[in-house]
Amino acid sequence: MNQKSNPNLRIPGPVPIPEEILDLVGGQMINHRGPEYAEMLHKMTDNLKSVFFTKNDAYFITASGTGAMESAIANTIEENDNVLSIIIGVFGERFAEIAESYGGNVTRLNYDLGKAADLDDIRSNIRSINNLKAVIFTHNESSTGVTNKLEEICQIIHEESEALILVDAVSSAGGIPILVDEWGIDVVATASQKSWVAPPGIAMITVSKKAWERSKKIKTPKYYFDFQQYEDYLQIGQPPFTPSLSVMYALDFSLEKMLNESMIKVFKRHKDIADYTRKKAKEFNLEILPDEDVASNTVTSIKLPKNIDGVKFLSEVKNKFNVILGGGQKSLTGKIFRIGHMGWVEKEEIDESLIASNTIIRQITK
């Protein structure tokens, strides 16, 4: 573990954390069942709702983002429920697997890696499934750098069905707009180590009245991820289970900072640095995997020229430039690299990443 050298960590989360926030992370423990924690929890809960423009319930769970995704499923899906799973990459597939592990009868709508979901496909698939209980999908697929058209997808689901809308927003929330109430999203799942600029360890969810109603009708096994646990304890200003205090301290600060900046500006800031990344990449003649109109504002996927050893590329970029990039996952391994630009990112960090990438690509292909 080499914490001191501070490389330019440009994976799509965990994001590098500014010193002022790391100081909070290193804060002393407090009583998680005492008044200080209660005050922090209530304030954070209100702030989380504000970030999502929602009056729905919102909870903090000590887990990774996958825990939040599982919570969405475990509270709303029971055996043999018909579920439509829209999959544009690794995390969409993971969401489908979770639904299946809970007995869901999952229809997979798969897309080529680098593509977003097609709206007409979604409409016709919803129409073809009787008694559809939920549509589940990834908002921002960090494995490919593609952002699905969340507002439009939600609109279609509402037009065509009564299905619950469960959204994996792990790598989008806090960086890309999500209007939970206006778009009618039942459960949003996200995690602290992404645009929130906190260490990993806290997952967050919002829960609609409709998701609550469903949760009370089903008997799916669950305990740690049970919505009701979080709601019951929130009423007395407590977490149901001992929370990751260190991460909560950071998240408390980040939530407040984001709202003070205003979410409009936070989203604009993410769009600006993403635009900059794409523009600069093109100047280096690097090819971005997805089409421009669905390219993510939190992570950019760039194609590696053929015949380049992806493992060697990543290690050379690290060893020679102290830049840590994301590689491709599953079938994209060795075919792309990824630059994360969530949270507070400077143009210089993007420049450095692209100069490093371009230099190593040229060196290897020589």
Next chain:
Amino acid sequence: MNQKSNPNLRIPGPVPIPEEILDLVGGQMINHRGPEYAEMLHKMTDNLKSVFFTKNDAYFITASGTGAMESAIANTIEENDNVLSIIIGVFGERFAEIAESYGGNVTRLNYDLGKAADLDDIRSNIRSINNLKAVIFTHNESSTGVTNKLEEICQIIHEESEALILVDAVSSAGGIPILVDEWGIDVVATASQKSWVAPPGIAMITVSKKAWERSKKIKTPKYYFDFQQYEDYLQIGQPPFTPSLSVMYALDFSLEKMLNESMIKVFKRHKDIADYTRKKAKEFNLEILPDEDVASNTVTSIKLPKNIDGVKFLSEVKNKFNVILGGGQKSLTGKIFRIGHMGWVEKEEIDESLIASNTIIRQITK
């Protein structure tokens, strides 16, 4: 949130953390899928096994201790499995509830609060249940300050059945001896914020071959807590899901520190400070809830004199002495207070806690 005043935090976890460890907690993020993390993970896994004197598998899960308890259940219990649940307090009841939520047919063996489980009862209960699949219980019940006789209980279970032994060791492990292999424990569950002297956020489990065999035969819904996820990724030096890096940094240090000190000395240190706490409490004429031979070496429960308002007592101790004690839980609310002495505890901190308690008791009863 008042992190700076640093009160004498004497709840039974989270424990106060020394500055040198807090510095690690505040360390910068690293790539959790890179070689540095892999090295740390492998070392920590080996160290965790050493702490438990086991060759069983061992995993780190980003969750609270309840997550580890749920993992124990979700991987080994399926619907209608006969489970014997030995309950001596709040956390024993929680373990039973988790097993029931997963469809277990749970027989509850309940004891009065402040008592340990009776060995003859356990034997006769095991004999009376056909096809018993698992015995689940709390090693150290932090809600009452009682430690069950783990070795003896395990011996009886082995003599009388083939049942799996699942142990909630959240508040004992790392402070009170647990010889996983010698005593034949199938799953041990614990959490970072206790004797390990790290912040909350990481749960730990050990998994026996017998537990693995069982896990492969059942179809209980699970994903985040699935043993197999942790094993598959450990093979490539990775966590299945983004881990709480900040807590892992601390735990890495703590595990190494404990082994360098030697577990015998760690356990002795916990016994010594517990003996000191009990001796001093008696000098103040304070009555300890459990019998001496089952009193916990990680937390001491002390009876509050009748007619004392427990809420007022705790707030006065905090406001006048800056000491934060644990209160009673559920039916013990207002009837006891608890002093945590896990991890690195100085006699002065115990003195301060008892002087504060005694002074406020006298003031209130005046």
